[in-house]
Amino acid sequence: MRLEKPVLTKRIPTWPWGDPKDRHIVGIDEYRKTGGYDALKKALAMEPAKVVEMVKGAVIRGRGGAGFPAGLKWSFLAPPDGKGPRYLAINCDEAEPGTFKDRLLVDFDPHLVLEGIAIACWACQIDVAYFFIRGEYHHQAKVMERAIREAYDAGIFGSRGLMGGTVKHAVECHLHRSAGAYICGEETGLLEAIEGKRGWPRVKPPFPAVKGLFGRPTIVNNVETLAAVVPVVEHGVEWWTGIGVAGTAGGMPSWGTKLMGVSGHVNRPGVYEVPLGIKLSTLVNDYCGGMRGGKRFKAAIAGGVSMGVLGTDQFDAEMDFDIGRKYNVLGLGTACPTVFDEDTDMVMVARNIARFFKNESCGQCTPCREGSGWIYKLLCRIERGDARTSDIDLLLELGLSMGLTPGTTICGLADGNNWAIRTIVGKFRADFERRVKPTFVPVHISSASVR
Amino acid sequence: MSWKAKPSATMSIPRRAEPYCTAEMKARWEREVLPKYAVKHGALMPILHDIQHAYRHIPYQAMVEVAAFLGIKPADVLDTATFYEEYSLEPRGRCVIGVCQSIACEACGHTKIVDRVRERLGIEPHETTPDGAFTLLTLECLGSCDTAPVALFNETLHEKLTVETVDRLIDEATKPGGAASANGHGSH
Numbered sequence: 001m002r003l004e005k006p007v008l009t010k011r012i013p014t015w016p017w018g019d020p021k022d023r024h025i026v027g028i029d030e031y032r033k034t035g036g037y038d039a040l041k042k043a044l045a046m047e048p049a050k051v052v053e054m055v056k057g058a059v060i061r062g063r064g065g066a067g068f069p070a071g072l073k074w075s076f077l078a079p080p081d082g083k084g085p086r087y088l089a090i091n092c093d094e095a096e097p098g099t100f101k102d103r104l105l106v107d108f109d110p111h112l113v114l115e116g117i118a119i120a121c122w123a124c125q126i127d128v129a130y131f132f133i134r135g136e137y138h139h140q141a142k143v144m145e146r147a148i149r150e151a152y153d154a155g156i157f158g159s160r161g162l163m164g165g166t167v168k169h170a171v172e173c174h175l176h177r178s179a180g181a182y183i184c185g186e187e188t189g190l191l192e193a194i195e196g197k198r199g200w201p202r203v204k205p206p207f208p209a210v211k212g213l214f215g216r217p218t219i220v221n222n223v224e225t226l227a228a229v230v231p232v233v234e235h236g237v238e239w240w241t242g243i244g245v246a247g248t249a250g251g252m253p254s255w256g257t258k259l260m261g262v263s264g265h266v267n268r269p270g271v272y273e274v275p276l277g278i279k280l281s282t283l284v285n286d287y288c289g290g291m292r293g294g295k296r297f298k299a300a301i302a303g304g305v306s307m308g309v310l311g312t313d314q315f316d317a318e319m320d321f322d323i324g325r326k327y328n329v330l331g332l333g334t335a336c337p338t339v340f341d342e343d344t345d346m347v348m349v350a351r352n353i354a355r356f357f358k359n360e361s362c363g364q365c366t367p368c369r370e371g372s373g374w375i376y377k378l379l380c381r382i383e384r385g386d387a388r389t390s391d392i393d394l395l396l397e398l399g400l401s402m403g404l405t406p407g408t409t410i411c412g413l414a415d416g417n418n419w420a421i422r423t424i425v426g427k428f429r430a431d432f433e434r435r436v437k438p439t440f441v442p443v444h445i446s447s448a449s450v451r
Numbered sequence: 452m453s454w455k456a457k458p459s460a461t462m463s464i465p466r467r468a469e470p471y472c473t474a475e476m477k478a479r480w481e482r483e484v485l486p487k488y489a490v491k492h493g494a495l496m497p498i499l500h501d502i503q504h505a506y507r508h509i510p511y512q513a514m515v516e517v518a519a520f521l522g523i524k525p526a527d528v529l530d531t532a533t534f535y536e537e538y539s540l541e542p543r544g545r546c547v548i549g550v551c552q553s554i555a556c557e558a559c560g561h562t563k564i565v566d567r568v569r570e571r572l573g574i575e576p577h578e579t580t581p582d583g584a585f586t587l588l589t590l591e592c593l594g595s596c597d598t599a600p601v602a603l604f605n606e607t608l609h610e611k612l613t614v615e616t617v618d619r620l621i622d623e624a625t626k627p628g629g630a631a632s633a634n635g636h637g638s639h
Contacts, residue, residue: 097596099592180535198531338558
């Protein structure tokens, strides 16, 4: 199952259509020459509500992890009340381990994202857009800053109105650099960060669409979601819904193309554009040239560590938004699988993921702040061989007390932590049991074991 | 994310006569940063980025100056400055080496990269060499998992690292004019 033609990677050479070596930053001139900003022109000729209808009809599910339909989110915005600006926050806080798909778009085709932003701002009558980029993306922030300047110079944004005054509605677009905090990828944590505060997620409701940035109605969308709006407007809903799969397990459909970034033990790791619903085994064997060194597949993180792992017998899992219902993981997430071969120590994987959540827990909710630390300590103990069998169950109990969608915390970080640990222990329990001692033994304290 | 306790009742902050926020910086913030945000507090992160960039840390005195500039409380500045990984209260080295330690990098052998840096520089993660040349950080996912293992040397990402490339990068940074040399231009 392959796409006939690249859609989001039209200007970014990607296997099987092009060689990644030929990638370069697409400036505004090249972008326009290759059909860029045509979709914006088309959208500006339509009523804003019609654009929202279109995006709703295409069921563009959020590409940032949650899979919430973008059109539905847009329709939650109340009509403009004239009391102040409405905001769009573009989430480029791509910090989920294993995820690097938004980086590709920002790195090489920033105007595709900007066109999506302009269309969204027209459709939702938004006045100010903040491109929120993670602190570690230094180069990408520079590329985006230049692209925004180019777009201003070309009149796409600015006080004259969108696209040099084609419509009166004017949009300002600013870059906001974060400074290294995974939690700011959570939509309300992100809003706090733009307001200059620490990125503590807010209690919802009120949802951002009602009361978001600076207390005003705000939409938060992922980079790839906004990029996907462009081809939908350009080619129409029918074309988009011809790609991908309808809901297979009673859920909403998974239509359209998706950027999937494969990392780990494969021959050709990288970002590939595929139709949703592709099998993981196809992605690995066909696109990535198989497992590295001819080794056997052991496990894969479904799409960012929060989603949990797919087991050895789930290599043929279909990568669509129903994956969670079918394969006992939290969901598709960012659709960037990290693949592990037969030599991988799953206790190491669990310990690494637990350390990530311990480091990135923002500290607001007690179950997450304390629980993530204890899960990490327990896994370190299992890894160095000092644990007992009961520690495995204690681990699962701790996870459950932290969160199980909906959990005991304000945001989903604790749920992600629990899902990751629970699925690894559940699907690879033998790996853990081999490492623990069945009876009570004196514990050795080794200073070299805490990494 | 780090948690720092401050002795509020007894704390006194080191001061110098010369302000950290220069007139030139303030003019630039007025011109370029403040208009972007609906409230002044919103400008805090870009301003802290500038201070971190200029002084390689956020001095307490600078926090007080920024608070006065934005009309917010110094505690609000401290709150934000201590929450984010990129801001540091202690001066960082001229060349900050940030090795990714997340799952794709660990699965592809980040340990030998970190060990090599530790060995070469004689420092543990989150420490700075006594001469202020290097700081070693272990960071969570840098978003380049397909080219693991990776590390940031100041603002530049280096991919598919080996022990040999790490050696070469440290040598280059140490050379006169390199990022870590006394006349080098550190960015954090």
